[in-house]
Amino acid sequence: MGRWMTMLGLWVGTSLVAGCSSSSQTAEDPTCDSEPIVRTTPGGVEFVRTPSGCFEGLAGFDYELKSVEIDGLRQGYVDEGPADADPVLLLHGQPSWAYLYRKMIPVLVVAGHRVIAMDHVGLGSSDKPIDIEYYSYVGHVDRLEKFIDALGLRDITMFAQDWGSLIGLKVAGENPDWFARIAIGNGTLPVFPEGVEPYPRVENPDEIDPDLEPVFGAIPTQQPQFYDEDCNRLLEATNYFGSWMEYAMKAASFHAAEVVEAMTYYDVPSEEEAAYDAPFPSRIYMAGPRTFPSLVNELGGQTQDAWEGLQNYERPFLTIWASNDPGNLGSCEVQQNLIDNVPGAEGLPHTRLPEASHFLQDDQGAEIARQIVELIEATP
Secondary structure, three states: OHHHHHHHHHHHOOOOOOOOOEEEOOOOOOOOOOOOOOEEOOOOOEEEOOOHHHHOOOOOOOOOEEEEEEOOEEEEEEEEOOOOOOEEEEEOOOOOOHHHHOOOHHHHHHOOOEEEEEOOOOOOOOOEEOOHHHOOHHHHHHHHHHHHHHOOOOOEEEEEEOHHHHHHHHHHHHOHHHEEEEEEEOOOOOOOOOOOOOOOOOOOOOOOOOOOOOOOOOOOOOOOOOEOOOOOEOOOOOOOHHHHHHHHHHOOOOOHHHHHHHOOOOOOOHHHHHHHHOOOOOHHHOHHHHHHHHHHHHOOOOOHHHHHHHOOOOOOEEEEEEOOOOOHHHOHHHHHHHHHHOHHHOOOOOEEEOOOOOOHHHHHHHHHHHHHHHHHHHOO
């Protein structure tokens, strides 16, 4: 048990308190097992595009993959429901993609909403620059803003989790009029002073370290209880986010499904694990998920204005938390900090969902969607 708890902390231990054109994905790409084709944008960015065949027949995910071109790269997304309805924008974190929202999309569509689940660049069906230096926190924020403008989205109801919240809340804090409502699950917008890097940078990030062993294999598929009903910790984990940064960046064994499986309350069936890994048929496609944890060192001085904007956000702001996320983002303190500081959170039915962990959309997606539907109906 001790070794497992130490490994668990490697994932979630952070101390966080261009012209555009739209299209559908086509069958122009080679088969999923073909050699990667390195392409180049007009601006000189080298990237790979996951073959469309990799997304065929995914368990529980019968949705058309669309894309909009931003700065020469396809930004992938799912767009379901009435085109003239106010949008519900779903933002995932690392290393997942729109597949994480497969249980929420149908509930929201049946309720009459337009549902858009966007893939951050480097993940899901979005194009994947191969140079890790391409990826940055402000770059992800900039692309989200351009995506929203490209699709003409306003009066948005946003649900975001994990890195989706760090990106989405910066955009919302700086553009509050775009958002009619916000719901956050296991996420936040941390504020660090300019110049502060909370963790050491990963040394030699492009090298594969053969000594980095899988860190999630010892975690049982069925999680134990980490909190009691009063939010007291029952089990402790060694939380050092720097180790997770290094593992994600350099370990040959790192892949998306191992993270989702480890940080869900329930077992993820093998066919669904395969779907989480589908965007990444080989390591050349992995620069995006590899770099995401290290972007925490880029937050210094970047989020203060957005946080101040959220402290003046009076439209509905709901927190929907998992009750069994052992990392900092799942703590009651992080959830309460949002409730206490965002005016729009006052009086709303904030919850902690039982039998849900960090990737709560996979564990309790239908229930989360139901609560979002109720929020929209209660705050027309």
